[in-house]
Amino acid sequence: MPHLLFYGPPGTGKTSAALALVRELFGREEAKNRLLELNASDDRGIKVVRERIKQYTKTNIAKGKINPETGREMPTWKIVILDEADMMTQDAQSALRRIMEAFSRTTRFIIICNYVHRIIDPIFSRCSPHRFEPVARDAQEARIRHICDSEGLVVTSGAVDALLRISQGDLRRAVTLLQSAASIYDDNLHEDAILEVAGQPPARIVTDFLRACQASPSQASSEVDNVISQGWDVCLLLQEMIRQVVVSPHLKDLQKARVINDIAQKEFAVFQGASPYLQLLSLSLRIHDCLAAP
Numbered sequence: 001m002p003h004l005l006f007y008g009p010p011g012t013g014k015t016s017a018a019l020a021l022v023r024e025l026f027g028r029e030e031a032k033n034r035l036l037e038l039n040a041s042d043d044r045g046i047k048v049v050r051e052r053i054k055q056y057t058k059t060n061i062a063k064g065k066i067n068p069e070t071g072r073e074m075p076t077w078k079i080v081i082l083d084e085a086d087m088m089t090q091d092a093q094s095a096l097r098r099i100m101e102a103f104s105r106t107t108r109f110i111i112i113c114n115y116v117h118r119i120i121d122p123i124f125s126r127c128s129p130h131r132f133e134p135v136a137r138d139a140q141e142a143r144i145r146h147i148c149d150s151e152g153l154v155v156t157s158g159a160v161d162a163l164l165r166i167s168q169g170d171l172r173r174a175v176t177l178l179q180s181a182a183s184i185y186d187d188n189l190h191e192d193a194i195l196e197v198a199g200q201p202p203a204r205i206v207t208d209f210l211r212a213c214q215a216s217p218s219q220a221s222s223e224v225d226n227v228i229s230q231g232w233d234v235c236l237l238l239q240e241m242i243r244q245v246v247v248s249p250h251l252k253d254l255q256k257a258r259v260i261n262d263i264a265q266k267e268f269a270v271f272q273g274a275s276p277y278l279q280l281l282s283l284s285l286r287i288h289d290c291l292a293a294p
Helices: 014-034 046-058 090-102 121-125 137-151 157-167 171-185 191-198 203-215 217-229 234-247 253-271 276-292
Strands: 003-007 035-039 078-083 107-113 127-131
Touching (some): 003 014, 046 090, 090 107, 121 127, 157 191, 203 217, 203 234
Parallel strands (some): 035 078
16 A cells, blocks of 8 residues: 545545544554554644654564454554644655655555645655545535434424535534534524524525615615624625525626626635725625616
């Protein structure tokens, strides 16, 4: 088996796949002796590479051991899992590259990261890369419903749709939101419960905002004050706004394009540190002009 590089968005099963591979190779008990798992975002300096990893790779493994769970002979090497390796410093990665080269006979490395461009080329070239895609919607929905059935949770279709929409293929985030909502709202979960624990504005907030923008500048300004006073995250509000504009049957394609372009510019400005209130106020007037145009 070569060194492996697992990369892709968060919550797509990279670490779970690595641990499952270790379990398949060595069995539950022997895996405790054959695995060194490190989170590189916590231990990301060169000292950890030179001390903990190098010391671990120096030990040899006896031949001929049998995996009791599969009946197959175990490999004669150990495994190091480096999670969030893209957080390691350049010097630490360079030291790791030399260790991977020197101790490949006794150790295999599984490098896990979200952003593969942060991994230096010498490490990338020594690994077999595997990209993990966001979890498919059908698979994510099936897992969520399985969890709800197992835990005795009553969940509406709207709540499931909200989980899928918010998590964007991140199954870990979907499960965390489900757990948080269940702890607050007991066993009966609805869409508003999911949106509240996620900090997402309900669809009606955005709908009312767009209606006010279409009505008049004064109503639009009043609705901006209302939204800001309620403490909604403006960036999340803008994302929901884009979703509603895209699917709106009342807007022409050219109007949709103009509004979405305006929303994108305001979202970028907020990310750059501009005042959310002023950007939302400016956007409301831009949307009014756009929707009023023939």
